[in-house]
Amino acid sequence: MGDPAVTGARAPGGARRTGRGGRGRGWLFLLPAVAVYLAFTVYPAVSTLQFSFLEWDGVAPPAWAGLDNFARVAAEPMLGRAVLNALVLIVFFTVLPILLGLLMTALLAGGVRRGTAFYRVVFFLPQVLPLVVVGTTWRWMYSDDGMVNQAFALAGLDHLTRAWLGDERFALAALGVVGTWIMSGLCMMLFMSGAQRVDPALHEAAAIDGAGPARRFLSITLPGLRREVSIAGVITTIAALASFDLVFVTTNGGPAGATNVPGLLVYRLAFNEGDIGAAGALAVVLTVLVVVFVGGIRLLAKEDA
Amino acid sequence: MPITRRRRHPAASAAAGAAVLVLTGSCAVLSTSVREDDVPDTVSTALTGEPVTLRLAYTDDPPTQALVDGFTRRHPGVTVELERTQFSDYVKTVKLAMSSDDPPDIAQYNTGAMNSLVPAGLILNLDKHSAAYGWEEAFPSSAMDPLRTDPDAERFGSGSLYAVPGSLSVLGVFYNRDLLAEAGVEEPPRTLGAFEDALEEVHAEGTTPIGNGALEVGGFQIWNALLNVTGDEQDYRDWVYGAPGATIETPAAEEAAATLTRWAERGYLSEGANATSDIDAQADFAAGGSAFLITGNWAAAALAEEMGEDVGFFLMPGPEGPVPVASGSSVSYAVSSQSDHPDAAAAFLDYLGSPEAARIQAESGFMPVDPEAAGGGGGVMGDIDAGFARVIEEEGLVPFPDYAAPGMLDRLTPGVQGLVAGVRTEEEFLGSLQEEWEGEHG
Incomplete structure (x- = not known):
């Protein structure tokens, strides 16, 4: 050797x-x-x-259905609203958490301070809890005598109190806020790890040149986080478009379909109605939608580079 | 460039070939299943006495465990292995279990699952057993009818028998005696008009009249209870069972929906009903949060325990007075056509109609299939027994509306939420129900 x-x-x-x-x-x-x-x-x-190409109830022999299931899914009147709702959820699951995550990173990553670990744990905690638990808890908090309304009443805003999830106009936004609460911690965690990769010498040099904390964050940390932002965008967009469990335990699509999302319709078709074919077709459509959005985000991130 | 193309080509076709292989492979697996024979050649009402082990899949307990214990005490040669699944997962698991190679012998009946299992021939046709045992006499016919269907499970209420009821439930109105007395309502209302007056009086007192969980089934059960006493019983049965040409778009159904809307507008329903689950509404009623709660007798045991003598029960009254029609369902059991011991399984079904089983059913808080075996006690249980006995006597037990089609629940709940929130008209609500019905039976 x-x-x-x-x-x-x-x-x-x-x-x-x-x-x-x-x-x-x-x-x-x-x-x-x-x-x-x-x-x-x-x-x-x-x-x-x-x-998605079969007519099948899950038990009896299936029959070939060609594109019938896709035609039916396209004609489904509830689908348009459900997709629209999922797009609205992107604002709450993706846009707001990324902004909040950046804010928390700016506050926590600017050097070692006492209590950083504590705040990190607190902000990340929602990620650790099962969504079913989170959903049930928030359902109670949103109820007409729940914590949210109590807080409003304490502040003298009695006229604003309502059963948030029971109100057609506010239910989706109320769900979205839960999503923001869950996803912000995840975004923060990703951004914090990214911020640690940035060479401290850059910060020192900028500080010597007279840049304040805000300037340093915008000019040094933020550009360094591009990859993390893109990943956070992908993960949270998928969570928004494919959301199911949170909606299922809090509103089940209600009131009157105001919070229907595609994932919920897939579940109902497959398990309540025993229409595996249509459920498969809808799932395929949902997958294509997710791929398009994720592809778009990746493309944007690349072009910026 | 051409080289790249040539090199890529085989890989692509290999991938495509693999995909085709997977597709055809699983198709072949799927298409081997054919309709099984679900009619037994011979039936016997005698147990051989040899040791037999039956497997039973179920979700409702009580009463299942107690009934099985009673049965095995009487037939020591039979061992029953219980397989319980949470209700929310039961439809899925029972479908898979009953269509597997090794299905349980007995399964708790579930309409959603049977819609697929009966046409596949996987559920035993019980006509011969019913004749041999004389089940027509032992069980009330309005409890048996929902368990009859044609071989394609398209029309219910007639045809062959596929399950036997093991205990019954009934929809009605619970009330809080103290809160009614405070509002000056002396006795439970005997007409629909008097009921609405009572709602107004309670409301004027500053108390929530009706606690409701419209997030789940509580909302449409109000409409359901109203329709039971104002609509034509046969029209409703025809619709629920899928009789050709039946419709829910009737003046009576519209009137019932309009009544519900009116109650919501006047603030007779608990605030935030659309975001309240059934169990939360029930807990709120038990704590004195509302004067009435419209739900089934399944809530009785818990309410009696928490409220004692304060809680009472009546069936929704009709415009002219009490009407012996109410929605209800049964905890029923079906037998697998693939079972090795169909006669032993049928012996269990037969046991469900015995006086001893009726006593067990009553003790576990359900309505027994034989109303004479009811506890006859006082309190809320006595109220329920009295109302229920009349319904059974007059054969007035009708299924819940979600029985009409597998996807009906997903129309009923959002539809009623729309009525309560005032964003959907009665016509739109009934139209969406009929649309779902046409999809299943049309």
Whole structure:
């Protein structure tokens, strides 16, 4: 091994062998992950695509339906509103959390201060809680004698109190605020880790040049966070468009369909109505929508670069 | 460039080939299933005495566990393994379980699931057992009818029997005696007009008249209860069972919806009803937050425990006085057509109609299939027994409206929320119900 001549002589053939064997071994190492990925992600996705062309109730023999399910989904009057609602949720799940996350990062990342860890934990906590718990708790907080209204009453704003989730005009925004509360912590966490990557020397140099904390954040930290912002945008947009559990436990699409989202309609079609075909078609449409949005965000992030 | 193309081509076609393979592969698996034979060749009402193990999938407890215990005490040779699933997941799991290669022998009946399982021939046709045991006599027909359907499960209320009721429930009005007395309402109203007057008097007192959970089923159950006593019973049955040409767009249904809207406008419903769950509305009523609560007798045990003698119950009264028609459902059990022990499973169903089982049903807070076995006690249970006995006697138990189609619940709840919020008209509400009905039965 120590002999350079031997090693050198074996190098070309050896490289080819290890090249071939290495590739095989590589796949071997990948196998567990690939198997899990194929079984629980690719197979269900392909199955869903397949179901979307069938007329099937989940039990009886299915029949080929061609594009009927897609035609029905397109004609579904509730779908337009549901997609629109999901787009509104992007404002609350993506835009506001990114802005708030940046604000928190600006406040917390400007050097080591006492209590940073405490605030980080507090802001990140909503991410750790199961959404069902979060939803149930917020439902009570929003109820007509819940904490939100109590707070308004304390401030003398009695005329503003209402059952927030029961009011057609406010239910979606009220849900959105819960989303903002959940997602802001995640955004902050991503941005904080990104901000730590920025070379402190840049900050020092700028400070010497007389830049204040706001200037330094805008000119140094923010450009350094472009990748994190893009990732946060992707994650939260998917959460907004594919939202289901939060809506399911708080309003179940109500009142009167004001908070319907596509995910909820997929669930109802598949499990309440036993219409697997239409549910599959709607899921496919939703997936395409998500891909378009995520692709758009990635493209924007790239162009900025 | 051409090289790249040539090199890419095989990979692409391989991927496409794999996709086609996956598609055709799973299609082949799917299309092998055919309708199973669901009619038994022979039936026997005698248990062989040999040890038998039955598996039973269910969601409602009580009464299932107590009924199974009673049955196995009487037939020591039979062992029953219980498989319980939360209600919210039951429709999904029972469908999968009953269509699997190793289904449970007995499953608690669920309309949504049976709509798929009966046409697939996976549920045992019980006509022969019913004749052999004489179930027509043992069970009230208005409780059996919802469990009959044609082989395609398109029309209910007639046809072959696919399940047997193990206990019943009934929709009515709970009231808080103290709050009514405070408002000067001396006794439970006996006409719909008197009920509305009572709502007004309670409202004038500053008390919430009706506690309601319109986030879930509580909202449409008000409409449901009103329609029961104002509409034509047969029209309603025809609609729920899917009789050809039936419609819910009737003047009576519109009137019932308009009454609900009026009550909401006048502030007779609890504030924020649209965002309140049924269990929260019930808890609020138990704590004295409202004078009335329109729900089923399933709430009785909990309310009696919390409110004692303060709580009473009456059936929704009609315009002219009491009407013996009310919506209700049953905890029922069906048998798998793939079961190795259909006769032992049928023996369990038969046991459900026995006086002993009726006593167990009554003790677990349900209405027994035989009203004579009802507790006959006082308090709210006595009120319910009295009202329910009349409904059964007059064969006036009708299904809930969500029984009409699997997706009906998703029309009823938002529709009533729209009425309560004043953003949907009665015509729009009924139109959306009829649209769903046409999709299923039209």
